Amino acid sequence: MVLADCPRVAEIRVRGWQTAYKGMMPQAYLDGLDPADDVGRLRARFEQAVEGVVNLVAEWDGVVVGWACHGPYREGEVRTAEAELYAIYVDPDRLARGVGRALLRESVARCTTAGHGRMLLWVLQENTNARRFYEKAGFAPDGTEEPFEVEGTEVPEVRYALELGGS
Template sequence: MVHVREMDAADVEAVSMIRVRGWQAAYAGIVPETYLAAMTVEGDAGQRRQWFAQPGRQARDLVALGDRGPVGWICFGPWRGEAPGPRRVGEVYALYFLPDLIGQGIGRRLLEEAHARMKSLDFEVSALWVLSDNRRGRRFYERSGYQADGATQDDPYDEMTLTELRYQRVL
């Protein structure tokens, strides 16, 4: 069982490790190997420390704690683009957990807590972007009540451009 709490500055290294390992596992065979191999915990932690310390930032970060410390992380906040509809929209910016813990409910627990907090912030809808080729991620979000709404965006990774699909669910 995991406990979810707000992330603090002491969690930066653990969250960076979760993010880098999560990317390298989830996106193997999707994102170019050169891009994944260039990711480092140290580089991510440096950027995360700067980002985490920004005054007035609206993003919220939660960590899932297991018996070995932080094992998962979710970041969410206000929708960053033009709102996809008339309702007040929150966005899940990132959700990662240790790859060896897939199937243990950590992602679902983090997502449920983020949804509860979004509702308390008066968001009516949660939206997110997921790589179109990330079938496991798409199934996870669909089981969590999200549906693709037809919007797409392209993201460059090294010499390759990958398509992301926008998913939404009512909170």
């Protein structure tokens, strides 16, 4: 990913939320998401270049169609030796074409090469499509749950883990 990809990544991320979380989060909240509001946050995080954080994009015919971000697992503000998939989004028009699988495989491969022993991620408890996607890739819930709230609506998350075999 390069800085110039941020507007397209923001669009993919917002459309991804609006598509994937429909019926799980308040519709007014989802309708109010705007890529123009998100792009500044993405640029700032990208420019920070936090050690170990990797942003990947997938392209199709020269157009960015997916984004993934991974790095050290976060226990509050503390980064641990384990890896975390922070985000993965695919343009809703390109779902079920292997883009997400390719991004996830690359993130897992990079985390394995970096020596992480385990990769973790958080997924909405109700998001059965995403849970199936991660389970097909070998991830499994590890029993850890976390409350999450969006505009007064509880949308709890569950943590998934994949053993990587790193040190």
